[in-house]
Amino acid sequence: MILKIAVESEEPIYRQLVEQLIVGIARGEIKPGEPLAPVRQLAQDLGINLHTVAKAYGVLRQEGYLVNNRQKGMTVALSPPPADEDFRQRIGAELAGPLAETVLRGMSREECLALCSEALDELVGGA
Amino acid sequence: MILKIAVESEEPIYRQLVEQLIVGIARGEIKPGEPLAPVRQLAQDLGINLHTVAKAYGVLRQEGYLVNNRQKGMTVALSPPPADEDFRQRIGAELAGPLAETVLRGMSREECLALCSEALDELVGGA
DNA sequence: CTATATGTTATATACTAAATATAACATATA
DNA sequence: TATATGTTATATTTAGTATATAACATATAG
Numbered sequence: 001m002i003l004k005i006a007v008e009s010e011e012p013i014y015r016q017l018v019e020q021l022i023v024g025i026a027r028g029e030i031k032p033g034e035p036l037a038p039v040r041q042l043a044q045d046l047g048i049n050l051h052t053v054a055k056a057y058g059v060l061r062q063e064g065y066l067v068n069n070r071q072k073g074m075t076v077a078l079s080p081p082p083a084d085e086d087f088r089q090r091i092g093a094e095l096a097g098p099l100a101e102t103v104l105r106g107m108s109r110e111e112c113l114a115l116c117s118e119a120l121d122e123l124v125g126g127a
Numbered sequence: 128m129i130l131k132i133a134v135e136s137e138e139p140i141y142r143q144l145v146e147q148l149i150v151g152i153a154r155g156e157i158k159p160g161e162p163l164a165p166v167r168q169l170a171q172d173l174g175i176n177l178h179t180v181a182k183a184y185g186v187l188r189q190e191g192y193l194v195n196n197r198q199k200g201m202t203v204a205l206s207p208p209p210a211d212e213d214f215r216q217r218i219g220a221e222l223a224g225p226l227a228e229t230v231l232r233g234m235s236r237e238e239c240l241a242l243c244s245e246a247l248d249e250l251v252g253g254a
Numbered sequence: 255c256t257a258t259a260t261g262t263t264a265t266a267t268a269c270t271a272a273a274t275a276t277a278a279c280a281t282a283t284a
Numbered sequence: 285t286a287t288a289t290g291t292t293a294t295a296t297t298t299a300g301t302a303t304a305t306a307a308c309a310t311a312t313a314g
Contacts, residue, residue, distance in 0.1 A: 010300095012272060019224045026227035038289065049274050054290070065231060070281065073289050083232040088242060091225045095246040097146045098221040100153035103250050104192060105210040115215060116243040119222040123230050137271095139301060165260065176303050181261070197310065200260050 001029045005046050013048055017056035025065060025076055026123050032079075035072040128156045132173050140175055144183035152192060152203055153250050159206075162199040 001024045005013055024030060037045070039053040046053075057074050060066040064081040066074050081087070102112045128151045132140055151157060164172070166180040173180075184201050187193040191208040193201050208214070229239045 014272080019227075022231060023223055023227045026230040039291095040288085051275090052273060055272090057290080068290060070289075071283085080232050083229060083234045083238075087228075087232065091229060092242060092246050092249075094225040095222065095243060096150055096249065098218045099243070099246050100150045100250055101214075102210060102218060103153040103247070104149060105207050105214065107210045109247055109251065111210075112247055113240060113243060115219060116222060116226070116240060119219045119226050120230070120236055120239055122219075122223065123227055124236065141301080166262095167259085178304090179302060182301090184261080195261060197260075198312085 003042070003046065005048065014052050014055040014059070017053065018059050021056065021060060022065065023123065030076050032076045034076055035069070036066070036074045036076070038073055130169070130173065132175065141179050141182040141186070144180065145186050148183065148187060149192065150250065157203050159203045161203055162196070163193070163201045163203070165200055 003017065003020050003024075005016055007013070009016065021036070030036065036042075036057070039050055039057060043050045043053045057066060061068060061074070065077055067077050069075045099112060102115065107115075130144065130147050130151075132143055134140070136143065148163070157163065163169075163184070166177050166184060170177045170180045184193060188195060188201070192204055194204045196202045226239060229242065234242075
């Protein structure tokens, strides 16, 4: 699984890692039960600090997407947390901003949904 | 237009304002050409500093969603920036994270798109 | 011309988050 | 006994956030 860090970005490094790891797991590049790279190794590969990687791992552990197995190290959770109502409401709120911008710029409802569909294709179907 | 600030949130106040203003404009609560509340008045109403409001307005001006009219003050842009390829790519990247989480938690493609559709309803159609 | 109101700019300060660095710890494996 | 794992503990530096006070250029109302 390929991870790239943009040090010049305004988005914190640990946030970039969290996002890319979530996408990578969703794409199935790492399967449930499989271990991630150790914090020290990934930190060295990316040229960043150990604690920055640990912070990203900690967030994903808190979210229930990772488990500290203590045998293999940090692994992908075997059973992800359910998509309950709280979760759907949180995601809906996160989608509101970007979707409002598409409406603001004159995109039709169909165009917006097509954009969402394409973004989903990047995760499940294609590239 | 109702603006609410959560001071205990980890999201910066000016970011909350940017997001809520974008949603409000998309919902048509303020129409193109119409003025927003003056920075000092809005700051007082929300119990925050003048510059925090000014920063939010500045971001939206930079994005092309607001114009400093100098007669009516800060107004909604008459012609919003186009939804070009760069924009669609940026929004697609912003949608990737939340959508990946829905996939991660086992939501089907139809469920994900339904969630997007509901989020769009909050902007154009209904509530 | 004189106030008043608009966004903006200029400094300054306090606080928090982010990233780094070094060290140590508990646990599990070889 | 070593080695490797995530984790915790301190400490430091840097950048972002929010605040405060003051002033400026411009436009409107009286």
